[in-house]
Amino acid sequence: xxxxxxxxxxxxxxxxxAAVEAGGVESFxxxxxxxxxxxxxxxxxxxxxxxxxxLLAVGDLGFAQLADAFEATxxxxxxxxxxxxxQFGLQHPWLYRLMFSGRRTSVPRAEDRSFVILQExxxxxxxxxxxxxxxxxxxxxxxxxxxxxxxxxxxxxxxLDEIAFSF
Amino acid sequence: xxxxxxxxxxxxxxxxxAAVEAGGVESFxxxxxxxxxxxxxxxxxxxxxxxxxxLLAVGDLGFAQLADAFEATxxxxxxxxxxxxxQFGLQHPWLYRLMFSGRRTSVPRAEDRSFVILQExxxxxxxxxxxxxxxxxxxxxxxxxxxxxxxxxxxxxxxLDEIAFSF
DNA sequence: AAACATTGTGTATACTGTACACATGAGCGT
DNA sequence: ACGCTCATGTGTACAGTATACACAATGTTT
Numbered sequence: 164x165x166x167x168x169x170x171x172x173x174x175x176x177x178x179x180x181a182a183v184e185a186g187g188v189e190s191f192x193x194x195x196x197x198x199x200x201x202x203x204x205x206x207x208x209x210x211x212x213x214x215x216x217x218l219l220a221v222g223d224l225g226f227a228q229l230a231d232a233f234e235a236t237x238x239x240x241x242x243x244x245x246x247x248x249x250q251f252g253l254q255h256p257w258l259y260r261l262m263f264s265g266r267r268t269s270v271p272r273a274e275d276r277s278f279v280i281l282q283e284x285x286x287x288x289x290x291x292x293x294x295x296x297x298x299x300x301x302x303x304x305x306x307x308x309x310x311x312x313x314x315x316x317x318x319x320x321x322x323l324d325e326i327a328f329s330f
Numbered sequence: 331x332x333x334x335x336x337x338x339x340x341x342x343x344x345x346x347x348a349a350v351e352a353g354g355v356e357s358f359x360x361x362x363x364x365x366x367x368x369x370x371x372x373x374x375x376x377x378x379x380x381x382x383x384x385l386l387a388v389g390d391l392g393f394a395q396l397a398d399a400f401e402a403t404x405x406x407x408x409x410x411x412x413x414x415x416x417q418f419g420l421q422h423p424w425l426y427r428l429m430f431s432g433r434r435t436s437v438p439r440a441e442d443r444s445f446v447i448l449q450e451x452x453x454x455x456x457x458x459x460x461x462x463x464x465x466x467x468x469x470x471x472x473x474x475x476x477x478x479x480x481x482x483x484x485x486x487x488x489x490l491d492e493i494a495f496s497f
Numbered sequence: 498a499a500a501c502a503t504t505g506t507g508t509a510t511a512c513t514g515t516a517c518a519c520a521t522g523a524g525c526g527t
Numbered sequence: 528a529c530g531c532t533c534a535t536g537t538g539t540a541c542a543g544t545a546t547a548c549a550c551a552a553t554g555t556t557t
Contacts, residue, residue, distance in 0.1 A: 168504085168505080171504080171505085187432075192543080192544070192545090193544080193545065193546085194543075194544070194545080202505075202506095203505070203506055203507080204544095204545080204546085205505080205506070205507085205546075205547090205548095206504075206505055206506075208546075208547090209503080209504055209505070210504090213545080213546080214544095214545065214546090256432075260431075260432060263481060263485055264427075265354070265423075265427060265484060265485055267485075267486075268486055272487060272488075299492065300492070300493065300494035301494075303482070303488050303492065303493055303494075304475070304493075304494065304495075306478070306482065306487075307475055307476075307478035307479040307481075307482055307488075307493075308471070308474055308475045308478055309474075309478070310478035310481060310482060311473070311474035311475055311476070311477035311478025311479070311481065312474040312478070314430060314474075314477060314478065314481060315470070315473065315474055315477060317432060318430055318432055318434075319434075320439060320473075321439075321470050321474075325466065325467070325470065326467065326470055326471075326474075327467035327468075327470075327471065328471075335535085335536080338535080338536085359512085359513070359514090360513080360514060360515090361512080361513070361514080369536075369537090370536070370537055370538080371513095371514080371515080372515075372516090372517095372536080372537070372538085373535075373536055373537075375515075375516090376534080376535055376536070377535090380514080380515080381513095381514065381515090
């Protein structure tokens with residue numbers, strides 16, 4: 164048997180992301196995952212303390228990807244950022260759901276690159292004379308708006324062609 | 331053994347709602363549920379074709395409760411309705427999550443009492459000369475906004491005292 | 498080469514949803 | 528009142544799940 168897989172942790176994470184994106188959290192199984200990677204179920208426990216811990220890591224990876232997509236948007240006005248955000252959600256429906264499934268007691272924010280970019284856009288639009296609290300509140304409002312829109316789209320409550328997205 | 335429980339279906343549904351509200355979908359177990367109600371696990375299958383089917387019914391019940399709360403709001407302007415909506419979400423965090431967990435291929439809307447009330451509020455604010463399409467779009471926007479806000483609150487991303495909720 | 502730590506395997510357990518055959522008893526027609 | 532029928536429950540069984548614990552294989556350090 165080939166012990167020492169190479170970088171099993173990364174392999175597991177990648178496969179886990181793929182599995183979640185394919186079928187969602189509910190269909191995700193440690194055993195199936197380990198079999199795919201070609202390793203015993205228990206091997207997973209050397210790198211993650213539990214299934215839940217692994218899913219948490221997958222979620223973090225999702226947030227990182229989202230931040231990447233955010234940084235990659237050329238025009239950093241609120242409208243463009245909003246569209247990027249929604250696009251990401253639609254491209255990674257199950258991963259996005261996992262990120263906001265309430266597993267983590269608190270989703271990162273201050274440390275989050277995405278939120279910083281959003282706040283800058285809000286500040287830019289406000290035009291200089293805006294209190295920090297106002298910027299924060301408007302950022303939250305904007306986030307809530309696009310987040311809700313993604314969720315409604317993912318749930319099939321609304322269709323893309325019937326929404327009028329704008330700030 | 332006491333066959334014919336009386337109204338087992340209702341008893342199961344009630345207990346299921348309670349279980350979901352207590353610990354969320356992931357901790358929900360058919361066996362624990364049946365034990366609580368005092369019946370064999372398989373008895374459940376006389377009334378629901380699967381665990382998933384049962385959870386779907388629980389979700390529907392959640393939507394009905396939400397509509398009740400919506401109808402109970404005295405001032406049916408958008409602000410009051412929005413606050414009712416958010417309050418419901420915060421009072422039933424796990425149930426609310428279940429309702430928007432993507433189990434149902436499409437969440438009801440046209441048949442939904444809540445959405446009708448929302449549309450009336452939007453129409454009232456628009457002041458008469460608004461196309462139906464515009465009313466629909468604004469309703470969706472409003473829904474996305476409050477829905478996203480509830481989700482961010484439930485996830486602990488934002489706190490109640492730092493949001494500035496308004497339309 | 499020998500000792501040690503890391504990272505995998507093997508075995509076992511308790512729990513899950515659910516399929517299938519059977520038992521119970523309520524409500525009906527006679 | 529009797530027996531038939533059928534809805535609604537039980538009993539048994541199975542495959543799949545996460546995961547705890549002891550052990551084996553490998554990589555690393557001395």
